[in-house]
Amino acid sequence: MSSSAVATDRALTRRIAALALPALVVLAAEPLYVLVDTAVVGHLGRVPLAAVAVGGTVMSLAVWFGTLMAYGTTGRAARRFGAGDRAGAVAEGVQASWLALATSALLMAFAQIFAGPLTRVLAGDPGAAAAAESWLRIAVFGIPGLLLAAAGNGWMRGVQDTRRPLYFVLGANVLSAILCPLLVYTAGWGLIGSAVANVAAQSVTGGLFLWAIIRERAPLRPVPRVIGNQLVLGRDLLIRGAAFQACWLSATAVAARFGVAALGAHQIALQLWFFAALALDAVAIAAQSMVGAALGAGDEPAARAVARRVTLVGGISGVAFAVLAAAGAGVIPGLFTSDRAVHDQAAVVWPWFAGMLPFAGVVYALDGVLIGAGDVGYLRTMTLLGALGGFLPLIWLAYAFDWGLPGIWAGLAMFTLVRLVALLLRWRGSRWAVVGATR
Template sequence: MSPPARTATAHRIAALALPALVVLAAEPLYVLVDTAVVGHLGPVELAAVAVGGTVMSMAAWFGTLMAYGTTGRAARRFGAGDRPAAVAEGVQASWLALGVGLLLAAAAMVGAEPLTRVLAGNPETAEAAAGWLRIAALGAPGLLLAAAGNGWMRGVQDTRRPLYIVLGANVLSAVLCPILVYPLGLGLTGSAIANVTAQTAGGVLFLLALIRETRALRPVPSIIVRQVVLGRDLLIRGAAFQACFLSATAVASRFGVAAVGAHQIALQLWFFAALALDAVAIAAQSLVGAALGAGDGDEARDVARRVTLAGGVAAVAFAILAAVGASAVPTWFTSDSAVQEQAAVIWPWFVGLLPFAGVVYALDGVFIGAGDVAFLRTITVFSALFGFLPAVWVAYAFDLGLGGVWAGLGLFTLVRFVTLVWRWRSPRWVVVGATR
């Protein structure tokens, strides 16, 4: 079998990153469509989808972790010239996805009422959200199967099929949602059915693609356990991120309505930039894993250098756009002058941190592709516990306002930047071979 293409030319990085970017953007864009459709039903229905969607976002989070973990493992085997072994990682990831998806669906259906009562502001919203969630939770297995499919296909450097499958499923849902909600009169239930239909269709299509690749579909517990360990480290790392962003919002809210509104605008723009930069990280996962799987440490280092440069350049471009739009962009989201004034406090931090974030996201992808996930877990938790969290609560204690909150986010980013660059320059992450 001929070795896979690994060289990280600009064309190769773009060929992997651009389809991945569309896949990453498809779900948030559909959520906007769904929100717009349901929003016309009334405030209770809109609030119910917000509450139920918050619960379902946990399944999406598990899916992201599963996809990232599978990509690195599959890429190593693909780089070693063993495509069947790379696909076998997808088989075991799909068994894991199915099991976790069924557990999440059962848990959401059983716990729908207590969960929504905790999250909702009133009983009417909680009841509507529970009804939506009981149906929407049935899509969890399909959602996680799609994540596993994305993972192994990225590992074999196939980003086109996931593009077609994910776009097709989301277009189906975007078409079904308004039809089920309005002409057929199903209301909020129609939105949930559209979600389940799209997620199940996507999961089935990824499963069919897997079956066409291999007939070796039996579960192998030893491989699944190794994937669970990798997923555990990614889960802990993700929990550290969640603790930081939730704390930032909590502290910002203590500085007043205008402050939390401005913080929300900047944070959502930060997440949007992160989504785009994650496409470069996905290319890094695939290319670095393939190079190490082929036993070529020098190639892996060159891939890391090129991909990190690409991430940094993309982030600088975002920063320039944000700087140029400093006075205009906040007005797209609010006409309130107080919120705009608070946004002006955040903006220098937002613009200044983006280039560092671009390098950080790219190196995250490099180390996930290299299987160096334990280091990422440790340094993210360290940056949160000894960088961000103390800084943000000091900002609250001394009434430093949003500048103090974003200084904390800046410290979190810069600590990760320094430690990841240090790791990148060391040889410890360059472990060659089909497995790590």
């Protein structure tokens, strides 16, 4: 490779790092708080830990909608920003914020109506179900802030501003991480204190993002046509996200059937997986912004260069996380609970968890490339294939044949493998690289 090519690759890596590192902190802040919350609640006993597992799984529906909102807004805003229309990129954020408020109202109503039935279906233990219902009825009041933050993250990433989201999210979650043990232990609120701390963090974060977009002095009225276009783009992301949610909900339901200890171990491993996945997704955030901007500017070679580089960076990052996970196998579960039965179940899951991380690094990086390019239809189809042909059959077989947690995590491994192969095939082709301010 020539010296000029090496210099170009290094410059591209620095640009990716400049966007990815602040995004990494933003992405890691929420799951890191959830890990702190899990650790605090875990020391209250098995039932509260199982309750957070069930309630948190239901709340992940709101996180799912937020992810859809952020990703869809990033791609649209990045293309407009790359085409030289920053005002248009900010306008995408305004309309996404209106969509966030409308969606949060619907989700809160749904959760209040169905909190009881949902928690009873997911929890095998009546005590855990009742505790999860109480936690959930309070936690849902954080949904508006959560979705406003997602919309704000989306348009800011699109204009390649990842520093302000860093300050907003990190500050609010540090505050809540301090508040959680104070409410749970010092104030004596127990599990309810955990839910209140969640609401506090999400509401503060959403308010900061709302303040940021008001300061842009963009027109704030809703524009149904733009919201409609965002919904059309979000359709494929919605279906793709539904496949993920079916997998996580089914996995939690099956784990609950293997006992409270198995459910607690599954909660610890799954939350660590989400934490690692979102941290690895920082590279994908950089890819969304840079690929979208390059294609919006009509520069297909630049978009392809970003795709190659983020694939490499994602794989290396996944290996690094796998090494850390393997090194902490004997220590990390003890941070969440002192229950020996939960530790034993976690030891069974750990090789699956650590072994999948290098592959997940590549998968999440390429997800970012295709989302930035607006190629979400392909992502939808391949995610459905992985869920229906890999994950879901294996975990329900695990339930039928009593395979325990290894059967559930074998399903997750198959899901990751199917997506990896599909994404690599698409990446090597040309159908994703469509130039222009809109796709």
